[in-house]
Amino acid sequence: MDSRMIPTRFTETNVGDMFVVRNAGNIIPHCGHFLDEYHTNEPAALELGCIVNDIRHIIVCGHSDCKAMNLLYALRDAEMSSQTNRRLSPLRSWLCTHAHSSLEKFQQLALTGYHSPLIFQAETPMRKFVAYIDPDDKFAIPDKLSQVHCLQQMQNIASYSFLKPRLEKHELHIHALWFDIYSGDIYYFSRGEKRFVEINDSTIDPLLKEVKRYYS
Numbered sequence: 244m245d246s247r248m249i250p251t252r253f254t255e256t257n258v259g260d261m262f263v264v265r266n267a268g269n270i271i272p273h274c275g276h277f278l279d280e281y282h283t284n285e286p287a288a289l290e291l292g293c294i295v296n297d298i299r300h301i302i303v304c305g306h307s308d309c310k311a312m313n314l315l316y317a318l319r320d321a322e323m324s325s326q327t328n329r330r331l332s333p334l335r336s337w338l339c340t341h342a343h344s345s346l347e348k349f350q351q352l353a354l355t356g357y358h359s360p361l362i363f364q365a366e367t368p369m370r371k372f373v374a375y376i377d378p379d380d381k382f383a384i385p386d387k388l389s390q391v392h393c394l395q396q397m398q399n400i401a402s403y404s405f406l407k408p409r410l411e412k413h414e415l416h417i418h419a420l421w422f423d424i425y426s427g428d429i430y431y432f433s434r435g436e437k438r439f440v441e442i443n444d445s446t447i448d449p450l451l452k453e454v455k456r457y458y459s
Contacts, residue, residue: 247424248306262292267334268311269304269392272341274402286403293406293415300458301400301415305393306422307382312389315342319350344399345392352376357387360437364398366410366417375438382423390439393419394432416458 250256250263264285271285281287292298305312315338318324329336352361357380360373374394377387397417401410409415419432421439430439435453440446 248304248422250304253422253429262288262296262298264288264292268315268338268342269309269396270337270341271303271396271399273344273399274404276341281403289400289403290405293409299415300418302418302420303393303396303400304420304422305389307386307389307424309385309389311338311342312392313385314338315346315392316349316385316388319346342392342395345388345395348395349388349391352387352391353384361391361394363394364401365434366401366413366415367407372434373437374432378438390421393421418454418458 250261251258254261266285271289272283274281274286277283277286289301293301311334314334318335318338322328324335324339329339348361352359357376358378360375362371362373364370365372374391376390382390397419400406400417406415410417419439421430421432422428423430429442431442431450432438433440433450433453434457440450442450
């Protein structure tokens with residue numbers, strides 16, 4: 244929901260071309276957080292877009308200098324994430340509840356010095372992908388967390404049972420974009436390259452080839 248992010252501008256789309264869901268922290272809660280019904284906006288938006296309106300591509304968009312991710316990084320501290328502090332802050336409570344899996348994944352990465360790959364579940368439980376996070380070490384640590392978080396939301400989206408028939412038939416695809424606020428550069432997560440790849444003149448053709456081959 245960062246006001247610096249205007250999806251229609253950096254995707255060069257027009258009114259009516261896409262549904263946009265925005266919230267604090269760019270979070271799609273995992274279905275495991277719900278008992279017998281999905282009662283929040285995010286899964287309802289997924290159903291409206293992907294089932295009712297037959298959208299075939301979901302794109303998770305993250306970005307640098309994300310204030311929610313900066314806070315999530317700070318929530319590694321036990322006092323910051325204590326129940327007392329969560330009760331005082333809806334944002335802390337939201338992040339602790341629904342972004343903790345991203346933080347856990349990030350901490351696995353940090354233990355390796357940010358060099359080892361992470362493994363995420365893709366569209367189905369049997370389909371996984373490997374991700375190297377910022378292998379060129381260009382970004383600040385909270386931005387690395389932001390990229391991990393972006394990929395974790397892909398896994399969370401795939402957890403919903405009402406999407407599984409379309410995901411299993413390859414009628415629905417999940418992608419990730421990451422936007423560098425300060426440079427204006429846009430990165431696409433390439434499962435072939437196993438990392439976020441900057442979209443530019445030298446990479447656009449290979450990336451388009453990958454998308455057309457696997458996601459058309």
